[in-house]
Amino acid sequence: MSGAAIYPAHPENILKGLGKLWTSLGQEESHQGKPTVMRACAMTLIVATDEPDCGFYASQTISELMREHPSRGIVLAIDKAAENSLEARVLAQCWKPFGKAQQICCEQIEILSSPDHWPNVGPTLVGLTVADLPVIFWCRHKGALKTSATEQQSEGLEVILDLSSKVIIDTGGEDTASSFALISRLRREGRVLADLEWARLTFWREPFAQIFDNSARTNHLSDFHTIEIFHTDERVTPLAAYAAGWFASVSKANITVSSTKGFGPGLHAIRMVSEGETITFERTGTECARFSSSTGRQRSYSYAEPSLFSLLHQELSILGEDRAFNAAFARAGEFVR
Amino acid sequence: MSVAVFPPTEENVLQDPLRFERRVPPCAIVIFGASGDLSKRKLLPSLYRLFFERRISTEFAVIGSSRTPMSDDQFRERMRESVSKFLEDAPFDESVWKSFAQCLFYVPGDLSKPESYDDIRQKLDEVEKSHQTAGNVLFYLSTQPSYYAEAIKALGEHGLTEGNGWRRVIIEKPFGHDLESARKLNIEIHKVLDESAVYRIDHYLGKETVQNILAFRFGNGIFEPLWNRRYISFIQITAAESIGVEGRGGYYQEAGALRDMIQNHLSQVMATVAMEPPSVFDADNVRDERAKLLRSVRVMKPEDVPKYAVAGQYGPAKVGGEDLPGFRQEPSVSPDAQTDTYAAVTFFIDNWRWAGVPIYIRSGKRMPKRVTDIAIQFHAPPLGLFTQQTKTGLREARPNLLVLRIQPEEGISLRFLSKSPGSGMRVRPVSMDFNYGSSFGERSPTAYETLLLDAMNGDPTLYTRQDMVEASWQIVQPILDVWAHTKFDFPNYPAGSWGPKASDEMLARQGHVWRIP
Numbered sequence A: 001m002s003g004a005a006i007y008p009a010h011p012e013n014i015l016k017g018l019g020k021l022w023t024s025l026g027q028e029e030s031h032q033g034k035p036t037v038m039r040a041c042a043m044t045l046i047v048a049t050d051e052p053d054c055g056f057y058a059s060q061t062i063s064e065l066m067r068e069h070p071s072r073g074i075v076l077a078i079d080k081a082a083e084n085s086l087e088a089r090v091l092a093q094c095w096k097p098f099g100k101a102q103q104i105c106c107e108q109i110e111i112l113s114s115p116d117h118w119p120n121v122g123p124t125l126v127g128l129t130v131a132d133l134p135v136i137f138w139c140r141h142k143g144a145l146k147t148s149a150t151e152q153q154s155e156g157l158e159v160i161l162d163l164s165s166k167v168i169i170d171t172g173g174e175d176t177a178s179s180f181a182l183i184s185r186l187r188r189e190g191r192v193l194a195d196l197e198w199a200r201l202t203f204w205r206e207p208f209a210q211i212f213d214n215s216a217r218t219n220h221l222s223d224f225h226t227i228e229i230f231h232t233d234e235r236v237t238p239l240a241a242y243a244a245g246w247f248a249s250v251s252k253a254n255i256t257v258s259s260t261k262g263f264g265p266g267l268h269a270i271r272m273v274s275e276g277e278t279i280t281f282e283r284t285g286t287e288c289a290r291f292s293s294s295t296g297r298q299r300s301y302s303y304a305e306p307s308l309f310s311l312l313h314q315e316l317s318i319l320g321e322d323r324a325f326n327a328a329f330a331r332a333g334e335f336v337r
Numbered sequence B: 001m002s003v004a005v006f007p008p009t010e011e012n013v014l015q016d017p018l019r020f021e022r023r024v025p026p027c028a029i030v031i032f033g034a035s036g037d038l039s040k041r042k043l044l045p046s047l048y049r050l051f052f053e054r055r056i057s058t059e060f061a062v063i064g065s066s067r068t069p070m071s072d073d074q075f076r077e078r079m080r081e082s083v084s085k086f087l088e089d090a091p092f093d094e095s096v097w098k099s100f101a102q103c104l105f106y107v108p109g110d111l112s113k114p115e116s117y118d119d120i121r122q123k124l125d126e127v128e129k130s131h132q133t134a135g136n137v138l139f140y141l142s143t144q145p146s147y148y149a150e151a152i153k154a155l156g157e158h159g160l161t162e163g164n165g166w167r168r169v170i171i172e173k174p175f176g177h178d179l180e181s182a183r184k185l186n187i188e189i190h191k192v193l194d195e196s197a198v199y200r201i202d203h204y205l206g207k208e209t210v211q212n213i214l215a216f217r218f219g220n221g222i223f224e225p226l227w228n229r230r231y232i233s234f235i236q237i238t239a240a241e242s243i244g245v246e247g248r249g250g251y252y253q254e255a256g257a258l259r260d261m262i263q264n265h266l267s268q269v270m271a272t273v274a275m276e277p278p279s280v281f282d283a284d285n286v287r288d289e290r291a292k293l294l295r296s297v298r299v300m301k302p303e304d305v306p307k308y309a310v311a312g313q314y315g316p317a318k319v320g321g322e323d324l325p326g327f328r329q330e331p332s333v334s335p336d337a338q339t340d341t342y343a344a345v346t347f348f349i350d351n352w353r354w355a356g357v358p359i360y361i362r363s364g365k366r367m368p369k370r371v372t373d374i375a376i377q378f379h380a381p382p383l384g385l386f387t388q389q390t391k392t393g394l395r396e397a398r399p400n401l402l403v404l405r406i407q408p409e410e411g412i413s414l415r416f417l418s419k420s421p422g423s424g425m426r427v428r429p430v431s432m433d434f435n436y437g438s439s440f441g442e443r444s445p446t447a448y449e450t451l452l453l454d455a456m457n458g459d460p461t462l463y464t465r466q467d468m469v470e471a472s473w474q475i476v477q478p479i480l481d482v483w484a485h486t487k488f489d490f491p492n493y494p495a496g497s498w499g500p501k502a503s504d505e506m507l508a509r510q511g512h513v514w515r516i517p
Helices: A011-029 A056-065 A115-126 A151-163 A176-188 A196-200 A202-211 A238-250 A308-316 A323-335 B037-052 B072-086 B094-101 B114-130 B145-157 B179-192 B208-219 B249-274 B283-296 B302-308 B447-457 B466-484 B501-508
Strands: A002-008 A037-039 A043-049 A071-078 A086-095 A103-113 A135-140 A166-169 A193-195 A226-231 A254-259 A267-273 A278-283 A288-293 A298-302 B027-032 B060-066 B104-108 B137-141 B167-171 B198-200 B232-240 B309-312 B317-319 B322-324 B342-348 B358-364 B371-378 B387-390 B393-396 B401-407 B411-419 B427-435
Touching: A011 A037, A011 A086, A011 A103, A011 A115, A043 A056, A043 A151, A056 A071, A056 A103, A056 A135, A056 A308, A071 A115, A086 A115, A103 A115, A115 A151, A135 A151, A166 A176, A166 A308, A176 A193, A176 A238, A176 A323, A193 A196, A196 A202, A196 A238, A196 A308, A196 A323, A202 A238, A202 A267, A202 A278, A226 A238, A238 A254, A238 A267, A238 A323, A298 B094, B027 B037, B027 B114, B027 B447, B037 B060, B037 B072, B037 B094, B037 B447, B060 B114, B072 B094, B072 B104, B104 B114, B114 B145, B137 B145, B145 B167, B145 B179, B167 B447, B179 B466, B198 B466, B208 B249, B208 B401, B208 B411, B208 B447, B232 B249, B249 B283, B249 B309, B249 B342, B249 B358, B249 B371, B249 B466, B283 B466, B302 B309, B302 B342, B302 B466, B309 B466, B309 B501, B342 B466, B342 B501, B358 B501
Parallel strands: A037 A103, A043 A071, A043 A135, A071 A103, A135 A166, A166 A193, A226 A254, B027 B060, B027 B137, B060 B104, B137 B167, B167 B198, B232 B358
Antiparallel strands: A002 A086, A086 A103, A226 A267, A267 A278, A278 A288, A288 A298, B232 B371, B309 B342, B317 B322, B342 B358, B371 B401, B387 B393, B401 B411, B411 B427
């Protein structure tokens, strides 16, 4: 990481700061007269957070993402203790591929705002997005997303939402009913929305899709009359509701969602039952899962709790509408109790 | 000849192509030559990796076969050692291996004995039931090339090329040792298999960056208008290896660089770089264009061979304090071997796009470094406004160069001139660089992973078709014929150098020089 002077958060100042940063990086890194820094950018990635770490965790995550999704990262942290109303610093996230002389760098802007200046952030961000490239907004500002959000918080959020071509939220660990209400509202407003909780379900969905690729099975999805989803939480989580919603969007089976003791957090197992066969995909340990059929076939998988990095990587790879998510969400509400 | 008919299949509504990996149907893979090096180093590690990444169907089995007597468990143990040793850039997971190992079987057998094929058929019937492989079978001939025709004939005779599902055969190179033998082999293969079931593997075409040439050329609108004789001065394709023959002296003595690299890998790379855009991106259209290009390559007359082709052989040298043997000093190599460990050829493509543009291809062993790349040299601007200060004085600015790097640093760079900061108009070349590994942080699949997946999916786009093989033999055959009757004064380049002087002279005659990759 290279950086970082602090500027008043005016776009002109920040952009000048970025210019200086690139010049100094080029000078520092020039080697035998050859430029050894390459600037990479494929999108603007805005993260807004009200976490008490002043955006440290968000910053770290987007710097990890830079290799797969080089971007101009803008971390907007809201901090009650911020001394100045709105200030920014610029830095570069650089890495050197193994055995190579040239560094690849992405630029990052960190803006610290006191809560009362949060609505004023909009004009700054408008001037900072990279032209002609998508603007992705990863919202970690839980306060602004809640129905209890203050007018100030909502106002600040709206400005960023309007700038964004895609909005990423994470309903993991949140109340399912209010999370789904939020998603419905944002979708009604025409936002392209992604939920990292849906991305967590990919690990569970893919093996089922794979076995129905077998032409002997593809035509027999409708034979499976019951689908049971087991989760380890007391109440139906968004993840379990998404799983049920996904199956409901593609099958007419009777779908149940129930709580069980097992390996968690999240889903423990999914079972599909027909007259002739029962297919189960379940966690069998903290780091393993097993796919089995009552016909005797089984297969083990390594399991790792998906990292925030891997979930965001998934979402940042999809820039348009996600039809499977939309279809699953349309049915998921039926399973929220 | 078999044509499988499947009942109409509904769309799998559970699929989500935005997030899931590419779909692979259930199948069994039969590897002939399963105890060989290719299986241990490439095939099984690739299959395990695909299994680990959940890209292979749960309904899957591998049946290894070779002359070595082994039980299923002994085969699994051997493969476990190989996979854990040769797995590239990926973790080895014990629990996943256990599941994978349950899909591995072994049938000892000799390709020349009919009972071996009966044993294979019996095992295939077993796994079709136990592993629900839907009767789909991919045969992989990883054996001595002299067995190919015999093995395919026997597969047909034993009814192994027909069944409940599809049947495909992957054949490793070399496809013949000259044009005539390639034609004969194709005739023998087609007595049993339709061309659509034959997958001739050329692992170069499976490399991500070779595939990226197609994306680069046909996915971007800005390069294709420049991709012709009006803007391109010449093309250089280099495939250099720093190693020698590494214990394969006996084989290599009979093959040589022209047969081993240029006839297959590099002529296919040339076809990829120079082919016309296909009207549709599918296997037939892409391969039609590649074949058409190869058929457009001018076939040399015998008297032209000394002018447009250079053979070389490395001699002993001291490199980095180490004494390197010459080719003739390598084990199993004759002390007066006439083998080309280096070959450079100037090809011309007789079509409207490329008329008059030389395409230089070189490949050699014991070069200064391991590198494969394609350099496309554009013409200088029509009027040279800028000169450059160099060590030897002023000279006209160098024109644009586009380099497509295949290995080891996969990527693309474009050299162009830029004004040096400061007063006065001084220009210097700068490079705009795209690095595959760093722009896409994800691990790239190995060539064998890509090609095995393609074969399981029935996508032969990256495999070589009969007419492509014959066309590529056609263009090197006159050179082979002339060289076969030439007594070379070998060795003519020291190990650790960029090849013989004659190669530089070949380019100098066209007013060009080899670039140093």
